Every structure is written in structure tokens, then in C-alpha cells.
Amino acid sequence: MEKKPTFKCAANPEVKELSEMLKVISDPSRLRILCTLFFGEKCVCEVEEGLAISQPLASHHLGVLREAGLVEVRKEGTSSYYSLVPEALQKLNREFREILGEHKLPDRYPERSRC
Amino acid sequence: MEKKPTFKCAANPEVKELSEMLKVISDPSRLRILCTLFFGEKCVCEVEEGLAISQPLASHHLGVLREAGLVEVRKEGTSSYYSLVPEALQKLNREFREILGEHKLPDRYPERSRC
DNA sequence: TGCTTATATAAACTGTTATTAATATAATGC
DNA sequence: GCATTATATTAATAACAGTTTATATAAGCA
DSSP: OOOOOOOHHHHOHHHHHHHHHHHHHTSHHHHHHHHHHTTOOEEHHHHHHHHTOOHHHHHHHHHHHHHTTSEEEEEETTEEEEEEOHHHHHHHHHHHHHHHOGGGSOSSOSOOOOO | OOOOOOOHHHHOHHHHHHHHHHHHHTSHHHHHHHHHHTTSOEEHHHHHHHHTOOHHHHHHHHHHHHHTTSEEEEEETTEEEEEEOHHHHHHHHHHHHHHHOGGGSOSSOSOOOOO
16 A cells, blocks of 8 residues: 555646756756857857866766757757757746746745645 | 866856755655645645655755755744745745746847857 | 767766665653 | 654665766768
8 A cells, every 4th residue: 555645736747847857957067058058059069168077078968958858959060059949948937937936925924724 | 277167157156056956956855845835834744744755754855955945944842844935935036037037048049159 | 091070978986865764852741 | 750743863775967988970171
């Protein structure tokens, strides 16, 4: 007999989904990569230099961001140019607000009620 | 001779700060705890039951959230009641928007420019 | 073909962290 | 004081993730 969560919000699949996305962007290198990509696409060697990390490490983190759907890649010659996926960022912002948005706080907090 | 990041945004201390906070909330159990606390304060045993996790685990995650300043605790008898810290959540939302807000995307993306 | 450059992949190492089990603390009531 | 309840802490385990080193792929060029 296995226990089940009794809080509805705790069983919300969107929460699990958001936590996975947050895990991806919570690595400092990856968050810094995202920051730089707001200014436009960058190739791996630019990320490497811009963040002062090794080439395999830059490639690895870009790969994680790509798997998560946050960035996409365009190949040109021997170079790979990475850029943000605007829709993914919009979705991330939306889900963050929906789950952790400050507007969810009641005027009088804390209070006790069912969840 | 050590290399230094050449991207200003990559050296931004706020980015490092945000990544640390995201790491705290990216754990699924902790994100679920935060969700339930939006409805009001909860004692450890309520969190434990509500999420179907063990008592020491609930206590541990609440402790991590507390160290991060996201929740605070009120002791009453043998019980500990945890609640959100509204200011911390507001700050988190603000920094998230400042660094990852969709408004930062230029109308025409991707484009190439200095960062 | 061979050489260089850019990127990706694989393996190994390391450090971190979630989780569990066991134990300790601290308050309450008999 | 003793037993019970709620919570916190500690130690041990196990899984995971970031990093480095080494190697592979693949395009461009002489």
C-alpha cells in the first residue's frame, strides 16, 4: 500500500514539469549562456570565450539547453550557431508566474486553508 | 594567467545569485512545498502527508527553503509551522523577470550584436 | 591527400545532493 | 519522572551532474 500526496497542488504535473526546466537553467554556466543569447545567436567558440569555460564544457551545456528546447542550433560550415527559442522562453515565463507568481499570495498572508 | 569572461552579462553577480535560488526551488519536492504554502502556513506533518514523503525528508527540504530565506518558521508547542516569506518571493519574481523575462527578446530575433 | 579549425562525444573523476535509517531534542500530558 | 508526539539532526547510502581529459567527426583549404 503506497502513500499518495493529499495536496492537489503537490500532484500537479505542471509543477514537475517546471522543476525540470528550473533544474536546467539553475546551473550558473547555463544561465549565463542564456543571458548572452538574448543579444543574438552565438557560436560555441564565442560562448567558450565569453564565459571563460572549456570548449567541451560549453558544448555540453549548450546541448543540455538544446535538449530542453530552450535553444536551437544552426550549422554553417564548421560552426554551430545557437540561439534562443522565443516560444520556449515565453512558456517558461508563463509557467513560472502561474506556479510561483507573487500575485498568488493572498492579501493577508499567512492564513490557513485547504490546498 | 587565468581567463576572464568577456561577456558583461556573464559576469553579472545577479545571475549567479539567481542561479543559486533556482537551484533551491528546482527540486520537485521543494517546489511542491512552496506551492502548498501559497494556501497558508503548514506544519511539518502536514507537508509530510500532503506530499507523501518521510518526516526527515520534509524537515530537510523545509530547512533548505528556510536557509534560502524563502520560508520562515513559527514554533507552537511541539509543532513547527512554516510559511512563505512574501518579500523573498517578490524578489525572486523580479530577478527572474530581469534576467530571463521574455520582454528582453528583441522584436527581430535572432540577431547579432555585442553583449 | 593531408592539415587545420570547429564542434561533438565518450570515459573517467569528482563533488554534490536526495534519500533513508537511526538517533536526539524538546514539549506535552499522565 | 515516564511515555508520547512532533521535529530536527546525524550518518550512511546511492544517484546524479559538472568538469576535465582524451578522442572522434566533419568541414574547409592548401
